[in-house]
Amino acid sequence: MDRNRLALALGAAVLALPLVAAAQHARPAPYGDRLTVPPAAPHARAYVRVRGAAVEAYAPGSGARGWTYRREGRRPLAVRTAPGHAFALWSDGLVTDSARVLSVGAVRWHRAVPGLAGWLAARPGRAGGVLQELGRPGPGAGEGGMLAVLTPERIAAYRTADGDLRWTLPARRGCAFDPDRTARVAGVLIVAQPCRDRDAWSQELVAVDGLGRIAPGRTPLGNELPTGSRPRDHRT
Template identity: 65%
Template sequence: MDRTRLALTAVAAVLALPLVTAAHHADRTPYGDRFDSFAGHPAGPAAVRIRGAAVEAYDSGTGARRWTYGRRGSRPLALYRAPGHTFALWADGLLTDTGPRRVRWHRAVPGLRGWLARRPERAAGVLKPLDADAGMLAVVTPERVSAFRAADGDLRWLLPARDGCAFDPARSARTDGVLLLAQPCRDRDSWSQELAAVDGLGKITPGRTPLGNELPGERPTDRGGNRVARPS
């Protein structure tokens, strides 16, 4: 009888090895993600915050946790919340979007890691929504503005700073659906060169024909009188 039990134990251990190995490898995500969802939370309004080295969603009334999201080797520096989306900027220069049940996408922003490493508090002004429903999100760094579609993280357009100039993420203003960004320049010949006006379709210029930001299969829409070119 003891031999039978010993044999069964050995077989069970051998069968369990692939499962243990699979779980071990499953944890090795390329971004070091760890997403934990807590069952039984109420369906009321939720809020998000940075808590320690993780992003946490919690019930606005009771404070009960709904989910937490952390990444090995990095920590969140700034958040922007929109309906159904929690955008987080991480110390290693990664941008993520998290929903109620999972992490939707990751995007690396060139040059951001080194710039934030010197002064992490700069992250507070980097994330800028480009429309009322945050369908487009801008990441503003001194060298460029990168615009991502919230639905899938697709990079829709880039705006480099003018030669001799640099964007200042901490200085911006919004009016009539337009985001005005400060762009200080070394040669201050014209104050107009030190401002950049953008919206969800990119830099605002007379007669522009930008590509739309619709998901594949959706029809391009006119916004504010702009002609929207069809994707090629």
């Protein structure tokens, strides 16, 4: 290649750089995420709530504003918090985990739950019991605990540290889980499972913890993070 052609090629590359940068900057955020953090937000534990079409974080004592999390075309239906985590359930059946710190604008993971969006659309106002924190009966429960997502068809449990799906429990045939009817006893979550045949009341209750359904002689799957693995923050 002669000098003139080389100069033209280098000039074209230089001119293209701003266009490439602009295209990257304009790329839409994954899942329509729009998360903003005020410059003066303190680095402190947050109180998190749903307000309109957003999930918002505040300082528990002073009310100082922290991050605000929105998703384009979606709205949050419920929030559940755990140490270090703020879980949100959205109208499209997506579950998200955000850092529960006022100054940290990070969404750690997103998980789509099959069938949840349709059920939520048909049952407005029934989202309150869908997200449930599960107890940690032993060291195998993993860093940060477990989050259960309750739907009529199944219970799905995700490791809160990284959103990994650890186990699912389908409803018994002819039965359906009822997220509105739950109770906690000594770290155990009891979920109502009404059945059409109603042959035994004991079949209409299911007890679970961070390791799965509680039953005699169970051999649960360990939920600890793999050796050397650490969860990553996905900043938007």
